[in-house]
Amino acid sequence: MTATDRAFRALARAEPDVVVGLLGALALRDFPADAAVVPEDVDDSRLDPLPPPIDADWVARVGADRVEHVELQGYRDDGFADRVVRYHLTLVLRYPGRRVRTTAVWLLPCREARRTVIRFGDVAVRIRARVLRAVSAEALLADRRTACFAAGADPGGRTPEELCSLVVEALARGGATWRQRQMALIAATVGGLYTTMARAMEAAGMEPVVIEDFVKFGEDRGLEQGLEQGLEQGREQGALEGRRAALIVVLTTRGLAVGDAERARVASETSAERLDAWLRRAIVAESVAAVFAE
Numbered sequence: 001m002t003a004t005d006r007a008f009r010a011l012a013r014a015e016p017d018v019v020v021g022l023l024g025a026l027a028l029r030d031f032p033a034d035a036a037v038v039p040e041d042v043d044d045s046r047l048d049p050l051p052p053p054i055d056a057d058w059v060a061r062v063g064a065d066r067v068e069h070v071e072l073q074g075y076r077d078d079g080f081a082d083r084v085v086r087y088h089l090t091l092v093l094r095y096p097g098r099r100v101r102t103t104a105v106w107l108l109p110c111r112e113a114r115r116t117v118i119r120f121g122d123v124a125v126r127i128r129a130r131v132l133r134a135v136s137a138e139a140l141l142a143d144r145r146t147a148c149f150a151a152g153a154d155p156g157g158r159t160p161e162e163l164c165s166l167v168v169e170a171l172a173r174g175g176a177t178w179r180q181r182q183m184a185l186i187a188a189t190v191g192g193l194y195t196t197m198a199r200a201m202e203a204a205g206m207e208p209v210v211i212e213d214f215v216k217f218g219e220d221r222g223l224e225q226g227l228e229q230g231l232e233q234g235r236e237q238g239a240l241e242g243r244r245a246a247l248i249v250v251l252t253t254r255g256l257a258v259g260d261a262e263r264a265r266v267a268s269e270t271s272a273e274r275l276d277a278w279l280r281r282a283i284v285a286e287s288v289a290a291v292f293a294e
Contacts, residue, residue, distance in 0.1 A: 005057060007186050008072040009045070011148070011179040012058040016042050018180070019058055019070055021145030023103065026130040035062050043067070056087045067091055067100045074107040074190050081112065084127060085120040102127045107152050107190045109133055132187070141166055144174025151197055152187035160193050164200040172204060181206065195254045198283045243275035250282040251291070262288055 012019045016037040043059040058070040069091055073080060084102060091100045102125065106113040109131045118125045137153040140146040147170035155163045167184055176184070181201070188197035244266050251258050269275055281291045 005072070005074075007179070007182050009055070009057050011183050012070065012072075013042050013045070014039065014179060015145075015177065016058075016060055018145045018148070019060070019068075021143050022105070022140075022149060023068070023070070025135060025139050025143065025146050025149075026103075026105065027135075028103065028128060028130070037062060037068075054083065054086055054090070056091075059091065061095075061098070065098055067095050067098045069100060069102045070105065071102070072105045072107070073112075074186070080104075081115065081118045082120065085118050085123065085125050088125045088127070089123070104129045106131045107133070107187065133191075137163060137166075141170045144170065144176075147171055147174060148176065148180040148184040149187050151184055151193055152191045160196045161200070164188060164193060164197045167197070168200045168204045168206060172206065194250075202284050240270065240272060240275065243272060243279060244269070247275060247279050247282055247291075250279065251288060254282070256282075256285075256288050256291075258288060262292065265292065 016039060020035055020037050037060050041060050041062070043061060045056040045059050056069060057072055058068075060068050062068050069087060071080075071084060071087070084104065088100060088102045104113070104127050106129065113129055113131050116127060116129055118127060132149060132152045133154060135149075135153045137150040137155050137158070140150040140153050147167060150167050150170070151164060158166070167188075171181060171184060174180075185194070185197055185201070188194055247266055248258060248263065266275075266278075269278075278291050285291045
């Protein structure tokens with residue numbers, strides 16, 4: 001599962017009102033403005049009890065006669081359309097008495113984002129597709145529930161620094177949760193604003209939430225290795241791999257050149273605490289040397 005999917009699913013399940021606010025901000029006029037969705041209304045997103053499992057991003061019962069299904073996509077994926085059809089048809093079968101509506105929210109424009117009808121053999125599924133970049137950042141910033149998506153929206157002439165500062169202010173003003181701050185950083189990263197957002201959070205005393213997401217990705221990889229080398233050992237090794245990968249990704253994303261010596265040092269480090277310290281420095285450091293300074 002990618003960082004984008006993991007962050008959105010965690011946020012959407014725990015705080016469904018954020019998704020309700022996002023659907024309204026995307027100008028989906030057929031979505032009831034007064035809809036109230038609480039965590040108890042959010043359905044189990046595991047759609048297939050048999051392997052391989054398929055997980056939708058967000059499924060919720062709204063009112064007595066509809067089901068809302070939302071997928072957030074942060075990258076181009078040739079298999080996305082087929083998965084959406086499977087999700088949609090599974091939900092239709094699960095809820096024969098309700099209308100199922102599927103919305104695809106794309107963080108970046110791409111060819112797939114223009115599709116409103118997906119055909120799978122003789123079956124055609126109509127979806128609602130929206131690109132976050134086409135939405136006004138100002139509209140998202142006006143609602144505490146959707147401010148976490150604003151860094152990936154249309155800045156409206158604002159500089160990256162101005163936009164990220166406004167996002168951080170909105171997050172602080174709205175008492176943003178950990179999940180909302182994580183989504184804000186991911187939305188910024190997809191739009192190429194990782195460093196700017198991290199620095200805006202740092203300046204506001206808001207610690208960027210990046211470490212756990214990369215570490216969880218590494219744990220997922222480690223669990224696969226754990227089948228052969230023991231579950232706990234695999235989990236620990238995966239956590240270390242996640243920290244190492246996070247450190248290299250952050251440095252290269254910020255445009256800091258990582259040489260062979262630094263890569264070897266990261267690859268050989270077995271202390272999770274030291275890797276975490278390097279990763280925190282990497283978010284704001286001006287040079288690679290400053291990250292590894294003792």
